[in-house]
Amino acid sequence: MLEKHSENEVHVDKVEQGPTSSIAFGLERLGLIAVRAPIVSCIVLLVLIVGAVFGIHRIKIDDSLSQLFRSDSREFHQYEEVTKKFPAEEFDVLVVVEGKNLLARNNLEKLRDFVTDMQLVEGTRGLVSLFSARQAPAPGKLPAALFPAELPQGADYDKFIETVKNNEIIRGKLLSEDGTLALIVLSLDPEVVASSKLTKTVADIRALMKEDLSETGLNVQLSGVPVMQLEIRNAVERDGLTYNILGILAGCVIAIIFFRKISFMVAAAFPPMIAILLALGALGWANFNLNMFLNVMTPLIMVISFSDSMQLTFAARDRLIAGQDKYTAFKNAVLVVGPACVLTHGTAGISFIALQFSNSDLIRKFGEAGLAATIIALVAVLSLVPVFGVLLVRNEKTFAVKFQSADAGVQALRNFCYWIAVRMVGRPGLFSLIAVLFVGGLGVIYANLEPRYRLADQVPDKRQAVAASDRLDAKLTGANPVNVLIQFPKGESLYSPETLQTIADVHATVEKAAGVGNVWSVETLRRWLAEKAGSADVATLKEYVSVIPEHLVRRFIDAEQDAVVVAGRVPDKDSSQLLPIVDKLDSELDAVRKKHPGYEVAVTGLAAIAARNSASMIEKLNRGLTVEFALVAIFIGLAFRSWVVMFACILPGIFPVVMSGTVLWAMGEGLQFASVVALTVSFGLGLSATIHFLNRLRLESKPGVGSALAVERATVLVGPALILTTVVLACGLVVTVFSDLPSLRLFGWLSAFSMVMALVADLFILRPTAMWLINLHAKLQGTDKPAI
Numbered sequence: 001m002l003e004k005h006s007e008n009e010v011h012v013d014k015v016e017q018g019p020t021s022s023i024a025f026g027l028e029r030l031g032l033i034a035v036r037a038p039i040v041s042c043i044v045l046l047v048l049i050v051g052a053v054f055g056i057h058r059i060k061i062d063d064s065l066s067q068l069f070r071s072d073s074r075e076f077h078q079y080e081e082v083t084k085k086f087p088a089e090e091f092d093v094l095v096v097v098e099g100k101n102l103l104a105r106n107n108l109e110k111l112r113d114f115v116t117d118m119q120l121v122e123g124t125r126g127l128v129s130l131f132s133a134r135q136a137p138a139p140g141k142l143p144a145a146l147f148p149a150e151l152p153q154g155a156d157y158d159k160f161i162e163t164v165k166n167n168e169i170i171r172g173k174l175l176s177e178d179g180t181l182a183l184i185v186l187s188l189d190p191e192v193v194a195s196s197k198l199t200k201t202v203a204d205i206r207a208l209m210k211e212d213l214s215e216t217g218l219n220v221q222l223s224g225v226p227v228m229q230l231e232i233r234n235a236v237e238r239d240g241l242t243y244n245i246l247g248i249l250a251g252c253v254i255a256i257i258f259f260r261k262i263s264f265m266v267a268a269a270f271p272p273m274i275a276i277l278l279a280l281g282a283l284g285w286a287n288f289n290l291n292m293f294l295n296v297m298t299p300l301i302m303v304i305s306f307s308d309s310m311q312l313t314f315a316a317r318d319r320l321i322a323g324q325d326k327y328t329a330f331k332n333a334v335l336v337v338g339p340a341c342v343l344t345h346g347t348a349g350i351s352f353i354a355l356q357f358s359n360s361d362l363i364r365k366f367g368e369a370g371l372a373a374t375i376i377a378l379v380a381v382l383s384l385v386p387v388f389g390v391l392l393v394r395n396e397k398t399f400a401v402k403f404q405s406a407d408a409g410v411q412a413l414r415n416f417c418y419w420i421a422v423r424m425v426g427r428p429g430l431f432s433l434i435a436v437l438f439v440g441g442l443g444v445i446y447a448n449l450e451p452r453y454r455l456a457d458q459v460p461d462k463r464q465a466v467a468a469s470d471r472l473d474a475k476l477t478g479a480n481p482v483n484v485l486i487q488f489p490k491g492e493s494l495y496s497p498e499t500l501q502t503i504a505d506v507h508a509t510v511e512k513a514a515g516v517g518n519v520w521s522v523e524t525l526r527r528w529l530a531e532k533a534g535s536a537d538v539a540t541l542k543e544y545v546s547v548i549p550e551h552l553v554r555r556f557i558d559a560e561q562d563a564v565v566v567a568g569r570v571p572d573k574d575s576s577q578l579l580p581i582v583d584k585l586d587s588e589l590d591a592v593r594k595k596h597p598g599y600e601v602a603v604t605g606l607a608a609i610a611a612r613n614s615a616s617m618i619e620k621l622n623r624g625l626t627v628e629f630a631l632v633a634i635f636i637g638l639a640f641r642s643w644v645v646m647f648a649c650i651l652p653g654i655f656p657v658v659m660s661g662t663v664l665w666a667m668g669e670g671l672q673f674a675s676v677v678a679l680t681v682s683f684g685l686g687l688s689a690t691i692h693f694l695n696r697l698r699l700e701s702k703p704g705v706g707s708a709l710a711v712e713r714a715t716v717l718v719g720p721a722l723i724l725t726t727v728v729l730a731c732g733l734v735v736t737v738f739s740d741l742p743s744l745r746l747f748g749w750l751s752a753f754s755m756v757m758a759l760v761a762d763l764f765i766l767r768p769t770a771m772w773l774i775n776l777h778a779k780l781q782g783t784d785k786p787a788i
Contacts, residue, residue, distance in 0.1 A: 023639045023695065028338025031382030032331060038387045045384070049274070052281025059284040069609045069617075070361040076613075079604050082485050085558040086565045091125075091193050093205065094224035094479060095184035096468040099217055103161050103179050105151055107216045112147065114212035115184060121208070123192035123201040126551035128185040130170045168528060173518050176475040183476060185224075187551050193226045202230055223468035223479055231460045235740045236290055254728050259317070263392035268313040271384035272305040278380060279373035288369050297373060300681065303733060303755070304348050305377035307688045307725040308341040312385040314721040326393045330386035338382060340695035343639055344688040345378040347632050351684025354631075355677065357624035359617050363677065370681065410720050417719030417763075418712060424767035425708040428775065431768035439655050439765075446661035452670035453575040453614035455480060455606070460740035473571035477517025480607040482582065484510055484566040484589065489598035494561045495538045500526070502596040506566050509588050513568070515581035521556055521566040570607050578611035614673070621676045628683060629654060636687070640694065644777050648770045649690050652761035656686045656754040663753065674743040678750045686758030689722045690766055697770065707774045711767055719763075726759040 022028065034041040069076055083090050095118075101107055115129050133146040146167060152160050165171060165179050174183050192201055202222065209220045256265040279301050312330075315337045319329035352374060355367030424431060456466050472479035484506050492499050500522075507523035510516055525548075526541055545553060557564050570581060586603045593601050632653065637646025657679050664675060696714040701707070733755065736748020 022339050023641075023698070024339035024342035027342045028334055028382065030379060031334040031338055031386055034383035035327075035330065035334075035386040035390055038391050041383065041387050042391070045274070048278060048281075051285075052277050055281030055284030056277075057284065058287070059280065060289050069606075069613050071359045071613075073359065073613070075604070075609055078485070078602060079606070079609050082483060082565065082604050085563060086483070086555060090225050091188045091190055092224045093186040093188060093202070093222060093226050094468065094472070095186060095205070095209075096181065096221045096223060096471050097184065097213070098181040098219045098221075098471060098475075100180055101216075102182060102218060103164070105153070105157055107218060109151060110212055110216050111182070111218075114208060117208050117212060118184070118186055118205060121186075121201060121204045123189045123197060125187045125189050126549050127187065128174070128552065130164065130167075130174045130182055132174075133164075133167050133169045168531070169524070172476065173520065178475075181471060181475040183472065188226055193229070198226060198230050202227060221465075221468035221471070223465045223472065228459045228465045231465050232458065232741070235460045239736070239739045239741070239744060254724060254731075259313070263389070263394070264313055264317060266392055267316075267385050267388040268309050269306070270388060271309045271381045272302050272377070274384060275305045275373075275377040275380035276301045279376045282372060282376060283369055286372070288365065297369060300370065301373050301377050303729045303751075304345065304374055305381045306728055307692075308337075308344060308378075309381045309385050310725045310728070311337050311341065311692055311718070311721050312381065313389070314718075316386075316389055318717070320393070326390055330389045334382065334386055336699065337692070337695070340692045341382060342378065343636065343691045343695070345374050346635065346639075347687045347691065348681075348684040349374045350632050350635060351628060351681050354624045354628040354680055355621070357627075358621050359613070360673075363617075363621070363673070366677070413720035413723055414716050417715045417723075420763050421712045421715035421719075421767060424764065425711050425771045428768040428771035431764075432772045435651050435655075435765045435769060439651050439658060442658035442662050443654070445665050446658040449661055449665055450576065450670040451615040451618035452672050453610055453618070454572055455610060456572050457672065457674070457742045457746075461742050469572055472569075476569070478569040478571040480570050480572050481605045482516060482568050482570050482585070482603065482607050483605040484568075484585075485563060485600070485602045485604055486566065487563045487600040487602075492598070494522075494557065494564070495542060498596065499599075500538070500541075502592065502599045502601075503564055503566065505592045505595065506589065506601060509592060510566050510568050510585065513581070513585040513588060515578075516568040516570055516585060518569040519566065520568075522564055523566070572607075575611045575614040578607060579615070582608045582611045618671050618673060618676055621673075621680065622671060625657070625676065625680045625683065628680065632684065632687065636691065636694075640698065644770070644773045645694055648694065648766065648773050649687065651769055652690050652758070652766040653683060653687050655761040655765055656757035657683050659757045660750055660754045664750075672743065672746060674747040675750055678747045679754065682751050682754035682758070686754055686761075689726070689758055689762040692718050692722060693762060693766060694770070701774075707771055707778070711771050715763075715767065722759060722762060726755055729755045 069079075097111060099107070102111075112131055115127060115131055118124065119127050131145070131147050135144045135146050146164065151157060161179070165175065165177075167175075171177065174185075175181070186205070188198075188201060192198055205222065213220055252265060252269045256262070259265055259268065276298055280297065283297070312333050315333035316326075316329045319332055320326065324332065349371050352367040352370035355363050355370070358364055358367075456469065459466050469479040486502060486506055488494070488499055503521060504523050504526070507519060507521045511519045522541075522545075525544060529540055529544065545557070555565075556567070570578060582603055589601050589603065593599070629650070633646050633650050636649050637643060640646075660675075660679055660682070661671075664670070669675070693714055696718045697710055700710040700713045700717075702710075730752040733748050734752040736744050736751075739745050739748070
């Protein structure tokens with residue numbers, strides 16, 4: 001076995017005499033431009049790095065919860081219109097206070113002090129709590145507060161608490177039916193929510209929680225859109241630092257272990273790091289915002305570029321060991337391995353282009369950013385690996401002598417690769433048939449995966465916001481708003497009998513809808529006045545609306561008074577469970593639309609948008625992945641100018657996707673946005689190993705060289721680098737398990753698993769399949785002319 005390896009290694013400096021046509025149409029020669037003037041190239045690089053640093057400082061974070069569904073669709077534009085007219089839910093901090101002794105006299109007094117103190121927090125516009133409730137008004141007088149300045153004691157206090165728990169305004173809305181959970185809605189200034197001031201405001205609220213309620217034994221948590229956005233913002237910033245440090249360390253450590261020379265570690269690991277810096281800088285100058293998907297751009301760039309930098313460095317290292325000088329070694333590495341590098345980046349680019357099929361602006365932007373980063377990574381790797389190699393490698397002859405006799409790590413990998421290759425080419429037809437049946441079976445399982453989406457998957461689940469929302473789901477019918485927008489026809493005012501009746505009918509329909517609770521609207525006030533004050537006339541309603549604080553009025557009535565909202569809340573369920581609720585509510589509102597023609601009645605809100613759009617968007621992405629299979633196979637086949645290559649890459653390309661889907665199915669998971677994007681990108685990246693092997697096989701396939709020997713040589717020469725790069729890439733991606741964001745954790749481990757499965761497919765599916773197709777080609781053509 002070792003003798004066979006020696007023959008392959010000696011063969012290294014002769015492969016340049018193989019096929020003269022480039023599968024990359026000569027684009028790999030871009031890498032030779034910089035190496036002609038390495039010092040000048042480094043100066044230019046320093047200038048670009050400085051520019052990139054300034055570009056990175058321009059990157060802002062997009063923490064909007066609606067970012068996934070941002071699109072040109074009518075539903076999203078309607079949602080945006082509602083949030084502009086009725087901006088409450090976008091700026092509400094939800095304070096959830098819970099405890100069995102919540103309504104104990106001492107605790108209630110401290111809770112009222114806490115509510116009072118919160119109104120003084122900088123950036124607060126207003127506040128709604130159980131203390132906002134009013135008593136029934138006396139004729140001609142404003143209603144007094146439900147809670148007196150001095151709370152009663154003894155039996156009178158118990159009677160008072162029963163009155164509080166039965167108050168129509170707060171029961172089931174601001175206070176749970178059992179009196180153990182209270183909701184305080186704190187409305188913040190929009191400018192505060194959109195700026196860095198939000199951090200201080202939320203910190204001030206937390207400080208008051210500790211100061212006012214620490215001795216009560218009550219559990220206090222924050223939720224709401226501003227808190228979720230802040231937690232997303234902090235997680236994105238924290239994750240970016242984690243990914244950079246751990247990904248870079250993984251690459252450096254593995255490179256130094258196997259190369260055992262600092263110069264080769266720099267040549268292999270530094271170009272991907274610089275590619276990350278340059279790509280992020282370019283995205284900053286192009287005004288891209290950092291979000292939950294773009295935050296994985298760092299490990300993705302590492303994945304894209306490290307594989308090729310390792311292949312180039314391995315190729316140059318083998319040539320140095322064979323006796324070439326460093327200039328010739330790195331030049332030949334670019335000429336021989338460079339075409340495959342161009343193709344691997346090309347397939348990754350196609351993966352990102354496939355994301356343009358999505359209706360989501362966020363995912364399309366991710367695709368655009370990924371395509372730009374792919375191009376930058378290709379230029380950086382092709383240029384910098386030979387530049388660093390030429391500048392840093394010293395004493396080539398001494399190095400060659402030393403590693404010809406002492407290269408245990410790489411030799412062990414070569415032995416392993418040779419062992420696999422011999423067995424795979426032994427019975428290629430049988431192994432190919434097994435592969436077809438196995439991949440086909442996994443494909444059937446993958447086809448049964450259903451779309452899944454939950455809002456909580458976008459928010460850090462190790463923080464307060466999700467836990468607080470869960471408590472609201474359990475005690476107050478939910479934290480996620482579903483709004484019904486009512487727009488008036490021209491000529492109709494807010495207080496016209498027809499308008500008020502329309503609002504009443506919509507309110508009643510929403511109240512009766514299964515799964516929707518905590519319903520608020522102008523009708524809530526109207527009913528309360530009719531029951532408690534005995535007055536249902538429009539003048540009384542107008543008077544009370546005029547004395548209510550502006551920020552409360554704007555929750556339900558827009559400034560022009562030509563539209564209102566009936567607001568309800570639903571639990572944070574999977575979209576497949578929410579969609580029937582939203583659809584049924586929408587269909588039940590048809591009766592109101594027929595009864596009041598001219599009034600536009602539309603179900604909207606983030607929960608409704610998510611329920612309606614998430615499944616179709618995920619399915620469309622998944623269909624795009626299917627189209628990508630065919631496009632990439634055709635692209636690679638055209639580049640190699642071989643139908644054998646086109647068919648050979650299909651099974652190993654599909655295997656990581658269907659295998660990952662099978663794991664999701666076994667875990668009881670479905671296809672989420674993060675998982676389908678991970679599979680789409682991983683498919684393109686996973687083909688890197690396939691392309692590098694086929695490129696090497698192309699060079700080894702010559703008249704007089706048997707197909708089995710060509711496969712064995714190609715496996716031994718490229719196998720060690722493929723194994724090492726897969727380990728590094730998987731490590732670079734799996735660091736996302738440290739994220740607080742569930743979607744990023746899913747993206748990371750699934751991408752890492754896909755990369756490992758791509759290596760398995762390359763070793764155990766591609767070899768026998770390629771061998772069988774080569775033999776088939778020979779039989780059909782009746783010649784030993786190479787099929788690749």
